[in-house]
Amino acid sequence: MEIDPFIFRLSIFILSIFIGYYVVWSVTPSLHTPLMSVTNAISSVIIVGAIIAALASSQGKIFETANIFGYLAIVLAAVNIFGGFLVTQRMLAMYKKKKKDKK
Amino acid sequence: MISANILAIFYLISGVLFILALRGLSSPETSRQGNLFGIIGMAIAIGVTIISAGNFSIGFIYLLVFLLIGGSIGAFIAFKIPMTAMPELVAGFHSLVGLAAVFVAISAFLNPEVFNLGSPGNIKIASLIEMSLGAAIGAITFTGSIIAFLKLRGIMSGSPITFFGQHYLNLALGLILIGLIFYLCKTQLNTLFWTIIAVSFLVGILLIIPIGGADMPVVISMLNSYSGWAAAGIGFTLENTALIITGALVGSSGAILSYIMCKGMNRSFFNVILGGWGATEESSKSLSKEQKPVKSGNADDAAFLMKNASSVIIVPGYGMAVAQAQHALREMVDALKKNGVKVTYAIHPVAGRMPGHMNVLLAEANVPYDEVFELEEINNDFANCDVAYVIGANDVTNPIAKTDPQSPIYGMPILDVEKSKSVLFVKRSLSPGYAGIDNDLFYRDNTLMLFADAKKMTEDIIKNL
Numbered sequence: 076m077e078i079d080p081f082i083f084r085l086s087i088f089i090l091s092i093f094i095g096y097y098v099v100w101s102v103t104p105s106l107h108t109p110l111m112s113v114t115n116a117i118s119s120v121i122i123v124g125a126i127i128a129a130l131a132s133s134q135g136k137i138f139e140t141a142n143i144f145g146y147l148a149i150v151l152a153a154v155n156i157f158g159g160f161l162v163t164q165r166m167l168a169m170y171k172k173k174k175k176d177k178k
Numbered sequence: 179m180i181s182a183n184i185l186a187i188f189y190l191i192s193g194v195l196f197i198l199a200l201r202g203l204s205s206p207e208t209s210r211q212g213n214l215f216g217i218i219g220m221a222i223a224i225g226v227t228i229i230s231a232g233n234f235s236i237g238f239i240y241l242l243v244f245l246l247i248g249g250s251i252g253a254f255i256a257f258k259i260p261m262t263a264m265p266e267l268v269a270g271f272h273s274l275v276g277l278a279a280v281f282v283a284i285s286a287f288l289n290p291e292v293f294n295l296g297s298p299g300n301i302k303i304a305s306l307i308e309m310s311l312g313a314a315i316g317a318i319t320f321t322g323s324i325i326a327f328l329k330l331r332g333i334m335s336g337s338p339i340t341f342f343g344q345h346y347l348n349l350a351l352g353l354i355l356i357g358l359i360f361y362l363c364k365t366q367l368n369t370l371f372w373t374i375i376a377v378s379f380l381v382g383i384l385l386i387i388p389i390g391g392a393d394m395p396v397v398i399s400m401l402n403s404y405s406g407w408a409a410a411g412i413g414f415t416l417e418n419t420a421l422i423i424t425g426a427l428v429g430s431s432g433a434i435l436s437y438i439m440c441k442g443m444n445r446s447f448f449n450v451i452l453g454g455w456g457a458t459e460e461s462s463k464s465l466s467k468e469q470k471p472v473k474s475g476n477a478d479d480a481a482f483l484m485k486n487a488s489s490v491i492i493v494p495g496y497g498m499a500v501a502q503a504q505h506a507l508r509e510m511v512d513a514l515k516k517n518g519v520k521v522t523y524a525i526h527p528v529a530g531r532m533p534g535h536m537n538v539l540l541a542e543a544n545v546p547y548d549e550v551f552e553l554e555e556i557n558n559d560f561a562n563c564d565v566a567y568v569i570g571a572n573d574v575t576n577p578i579a580k581t582d583p584q585s586p587i588y589g590m591p592i593l594d595v596e597k598s599k600s601v602l603f604v605k606r607s608l609s610p611g612y613a614g615i616d617n618d619l620f621y622r623d624n625t626l627m628l629f630a631d632a633k634k635m636t637e638d639i640i641k642n643l
Binding site for chain 1: 189192193196197199200201203204205206209210212213216217219220223224227228231237238240241244245246247248249250251252253255256257259261264267268271272274275277278279281282284285286288289291292293304398399402405406409410412413414415416417418419420421422423424425426427428429430431432434435438525527532533534535537538541542544546547548550552
């Protein structure tokens with residue numbers, strides 16, 4: 076009997092939860108705020124669904140309701156992607172070590 | 179056009195890059211590289227999706243336009259936002275992820291052929307469950323984050339809003355949601371799908387309004403987790419590996435942060451989520467309100483104490499963020515260091531309004547991160563320290579958490595500030611902290627209260643150093 080592809084996706088999902096668990100525990104507490112902003116940015120990869128929805132054209136019509144929701148989702152996700160990564164970058168640039176020349 | 183298999187490999191690569199992005203955050207040195215991995219992963223995912231759609235018509239141009247609109251808004255916010263507003267920003271961003279998930283689910287429901295899910299009115303049952311779960315969690319994340327945003331921004335009062343039968347109402351709505359999803363699978367009716375989204379919007383609001391302002395670290399982490407599960411739900415619908423991996427990562431990340439925050443307050447997750455905390459302590463508060471002697475001082479006294487100390491530990495809290503005192507604080511520390519005083523910072527896990535809030539503010543003020551320590555790392559040092567400078571923190575220093583089993587914060591890990599030779603406590607008045615309990619520390623012999631705004635007091639101390 077063939078295995079339903081859903082099971083493979085479920086396996087990926089469960090294993091990723093475990094990866095997430097171990098990776099996030101190793102994040103240093105002082106970087107918890109950047110962690111939140113970066114997870115926020117990467118969860119906006121949901122934009123791939125939005126792109127597919129937006130570009131889907133049925134009978135040459137490009138502004139069906141489904142497309143419009145796709146475009147709206149693109150805008151929202153894009154705000155997050157750019158905002159999330161850039162603000163993370165900005166925060167991380169501020170974390171500096173003690174300078175050598177200090178006593 | 180690229181084949182579905184190659185496409186899947188690229189999504190897998192994005193997923194791996196996202197894992198590396200989080201892995202990089204294990205230390206500040208590797209974190210910037212990690213963020214770069216995240217950006218590359220995102221670029222790959224977006225790039226291959228556009229190429230695979232193979233539609234370079236007018237729709238493609240609209241896509242770029244919308245991408246640019248969103249991108250410039252995001253970039254503008256990212257560069258303009260002050261670091262003290264980070265909790266609101268993160269809450270606001272969560273709401274966008276949630277709403278985007280709802281929109282994608284709606285598109286998939288209205289036009290299932292594009293995603294190979296069947297035809298309208300005849301969508302595969304599994305996909306229907308996945309997309310309605312994705313939409314429901316996304317909708318809860320959206321309205322929940324909006325409420326969190328309003329509370330953090332101060333537009334809405336931070337005090338919990340509770341009413342009779344609240345939890346039963348939430349429970350009933352939860353059951354209704356499950357029932358609606360069940361009937362949606364049976365009937366495939368459009369109206370049921372819209373109802374699910376509407377009910378979920380309502381649930382999101384009801385879930386967050388009873389939670390008080392200082393519990394926001396837990397709420398933000400929890401909403402972070404929800405946004406991940408919503409993405410994962412959509413990932414299953416779209417059969418997209420990158421989304422499934424990311425959803426799982428973000429979901430577990432938020433869950434772990436919520437756990438750490440709850441542990442930092444010694445409260446169970448449900449205790450926080452059910453909310454209403456901090457509003458019921460009126461009686462015990464008024465009882466202990468009899469006049470106890472308090473020693474108060476001015477900037478001159480504080481400067482004198484600290485100048486002659488050999489080690490000082492700074493304990494920042496939410497009050498520092500409100501007063502925007504981090505830069506002044508850093509100047510004060512510089513002046514102290516010139517006098518040969520050893521200065522370190524102690525940060526409680528729940529200080530501030532989101533995980534790591536204080537660390538970011540100190541980093542903004544150019545405090546080197548190797549002078550900043552977490553509770554477990556530094557707590558033993560208080561016994562050997564001459565002065566503890568408490569600025570904007572309160573409950574996290576209250577020794578009652580160790581001594582009085584009746585106290586609502588009993589068992590909460592606290593910074594052992596009272597063990598240092600003298601304590602300087604910057605506070606505007608003697609009013610109790612968020613938990614509504616009096617801080618025993620105010621009345622100790624070794625405590626000197628500095629009644630002023632955190633920033634102003636710190637600046638005055640600098641003048642006297």
